[in-house]
Amino acid sequence: MNTCLRPVAEQDAAALFTLVDTHRAALASWLPWVAATHTQQDSLAFLQHSVAARQQGSQYDWLILVDGQLAGVCGLHSVSAANRRACVGYWLAPPYVGRGVMQAALQQLCGQAFGPLGLQRLVIDPALANVRSIAVAQRAGFGFEGILRQHLWLHGQPHDAASYSLLATEWAVRQPVQA
Template structure:
């Protein structure tokens, strides 16, 4: 089983069907909060829906097309994060994430996205990582901005969100930029 410890309180664990109940309860308890920016909540109405999602992510992982993890914070599932897709010919991964409402404000997602970026470059040998977020979703956009990702542009009407389209801000980080950032950070310390 894939478990990546970030620090004493925070880890990433490969999704597992045994997580279905706890992940569904987190989703259901955060439904109104998450619905502002996530389009799939109307399709996740019972634990079996979460189980089917997890089974799909495990197939994606087995086929080397994605990586989906649950975020463990102090031993509890706090959300999910991973590579929604990996395009091997272009050596690019696309990070996606969400966090339950009660886990906000702990710096969790910045650490998680930083860890996933490290995994993409240092373990998977990829060249680029992208993070996309709705233009008006400032909380989600702050993650790549905090990590030094470059805003590469905006995709108009990129996603249908229940009753309207939202534009997506696209952020990218190249492997060489990540290495330069790490070296400049070490020099400052």
């Protein structure tokens, strides 16, 4: 199984909307934007925003492709070039969950963040009850920092989040030595 990342583009709107719409019930549990994604035009608006934000250096989103098929999205949000940090967001369609896809995607995302983008710190803040997302952060080597009280608003209710971080130096020591 080959997992790779590709920057999002406006022409991805139809495929992205179809993936979200097909798996709407599963994705909506932890992703508040799913409820506002009603049409392909909504996906296009997200992609247009993402492309513009990439040009500004404030957000970087990638499609997660598995053997050439769209499987999900991961990205860096709230990018602060001045402080060399960003927040990590990600989601996968249910058929790809539990197959190591997100670990491969995050490895590539960290390579971009700590490599060409020159970031020093990445943060993942999943809802405390989102045990799958917490497991993803832990497997990717992100260290637990604490609980962020009422940090997320999901389905009309505040939710606590677990805060995990990874530093460039921590990521670098875990990379294979190049010959």
